[in-house]
Amino acid sequence: MTAADRSDASPADGVEATPRPAAPGRGRGSRGPYAKSAERRAAIVDAAFDVFSSRGYRGGSLQEVADRVGVSQTSLLHYFPSKRDLLRAVLERRDAVSIRGDGSGGAGPGSAADGDEDFTEAVLRQARHNEAVPGLIGLYTALAGEATTDDSPVRDYVASRFDDLRSEYAAGFRALREQGRLVDGVDPDRAAAALVALWDGIQLQWLIDPTSVDVVAQLREHIDRIVLPA
Amino acid sequence: MTAADRSDASPADGVEATPRPAAPGRGRGSRGPYAKSAERRAAIVDAAFDVFSSRGYRGGSLQEVADRVGVSQTSLLHYFPSKRDLLRAVLERRDAVSIRGDGSGGAGPGSAADGDEDFTEAVLRQARHNEAVPGLIGLYTALAGEATTDDSPVRDYVASRFDDLRSEYAAGFRALREQGRLVDGVDPDRAAAALVALWDGIQLQWLIDPTSVDVVAQLREHIDRIVLPA
DNA sequence: GTCTATACGAAGATAGAC
DNA sequence: GTCTATCTTCGTATAGAC
DSSP: OHHHHHHHHOSSSOSOOOOOOOOOSSOTTOOOHHHHHHHHHHHHHHHHHHHHHHHHHHHOOHHHHHHHHTSOHHHHHHHSSSHHHHHHHHHHHHHTTOSSSOOSSSOOHHHHTTTTSOHHHHHHHHHHHHTTOHHHHHHHHHHHHHHTSTTOTTHHHHHHHHHHHHHHHHHHHHHHHHTTOBOTTOOHHHHHHHHHHHHHHHHHHHHHOTTTOOHHHHHHHHHHHHBOOO | OHHHHHHTSOOOSSSOOOOOOOOTTOTTTTOOHHHHHHHHHHHHHHHHHHHHHHHHHHHOOHHHHHHHHTSOHHHHHHHSSSHHHHHHHHHHHHHTTOSSSOOSSSOOHHHHTTTTSOHHHHHHHHHHHHTTOHHHHHHHHHHHHHHTSTTOTTHHHHHHHHHHHHHHHHHHHHHHHHTTOBOTTOOHHHHHHHHHHHHHHHHHHHHHOTTTOOHHHHHHHHHHHHBOOO
16 A cells, blocks of 8 residues: 555655646546645745754754654655655756745856846845845755765765756856956856855855855955956 | 684784883883883874764764774773764864864964964964874864754864854954954954964865865965965 | 763654544 | 655663672
8 A cells, every 4th residue: 555655655855846737536626635645745844944054964854854744654654765865856956946045036157147147146146145044044054054965865965966056157257258357367157166165155154144244245255356357 | 702803903003012011210211111001001092083074973983992002992981982072082182282283383373463473374284284194184174064963063163163163263264453454344344254264264175175176276266365464 | 070771752653432 | 745654773871780
């Protein structure tokens, strides 16, 4: 019975678990058990996001997630067979929106260069937006810290996220260089790594003590030193 | 039974567990029983440093520390009544040498400005030295990551360490400004926070993947953009 | 000072009743 | 699908013998 449940429970532990149009018995409401199941899955992922954000992956417990949702810990494991699966779902859910932030909108700075928004402005807009979602920043920061420890289950994720970010920003800087807007001697790849580093570092200080630093101002100052005005 | 399994762990890790009565007042340095106790304390702190560096504070266990020293976990608690006490000892031991690194030598960059070493060179020398002691960087990075989580026992420590670092570097930048060597428009306090952030961030990327970034080159490039040559 | 033995709790995960 | 009960492992910490 469990096996039968599993087979149709979650297609892939992806984001939307609502590929089921099926509405058993009931009419047009499409409020079947499947929809309810999807809702619960989403609620669990949301709660897990909060818990991992504030406690880290290691420090966050399934029990706390379960308590927030209002189910038992074992019920939670019915939807996500293991803690790692749950983290994966949280990460996929967030990354589906944007790489760096939760992205209030569309393209990141990398693709912005050939769009209609300035690279600098795209970065600053994202940074400004991030201040409104400290939970997300907390999640990434906590995971990054844990990733440095031996045998960390999040190491690979953090490593590839760094790769992605560096690539994205490097592309942005390269585009700027083609427009002749990159200060002489600035290497796009190194500039990208530096931007990621400064951003992470200043957000770390900000998380510890929000009054100690100004994330947006720091980023603007840094970028203004290597990017020429349009 | 489980405890018995633990006890057969080889004390091969540097320190002999053989409880021999030390010759009191004998030997080259008056090594008495007190000295032995002090030695063991030191060995424990060293082992704890390794464990916390590679596993983080939360992830590191007293058992693992005890195994490395070659004593039982309870014996370890005889020297340090709690895990926090042990961490405190590790931190004090390291901070006694230097704030940022393990300081191969004397003054940090802050006091270097009025010394005979260039601020920039002092920073780069420290960064260069840090590459040789990844454990230390790992410790600070892991603790910083944990500090962002709720109720973290290391939060206060990390917060004050950030304060200290920012103050130290701000002093260095102010001294440079008095020498007319600070680029116009650069605020010493903000520059200090940025330096700490970039440094931490780039070291984080380096810890995750040492081939991905060049810590020293990044720092040099950054500082060269805000500090004029002597 | 060092050990064995153990208390005490929390963690993730499993089995099986309903 | 959800629960209770349980397993197993691991964590810090304590008691008391030697």
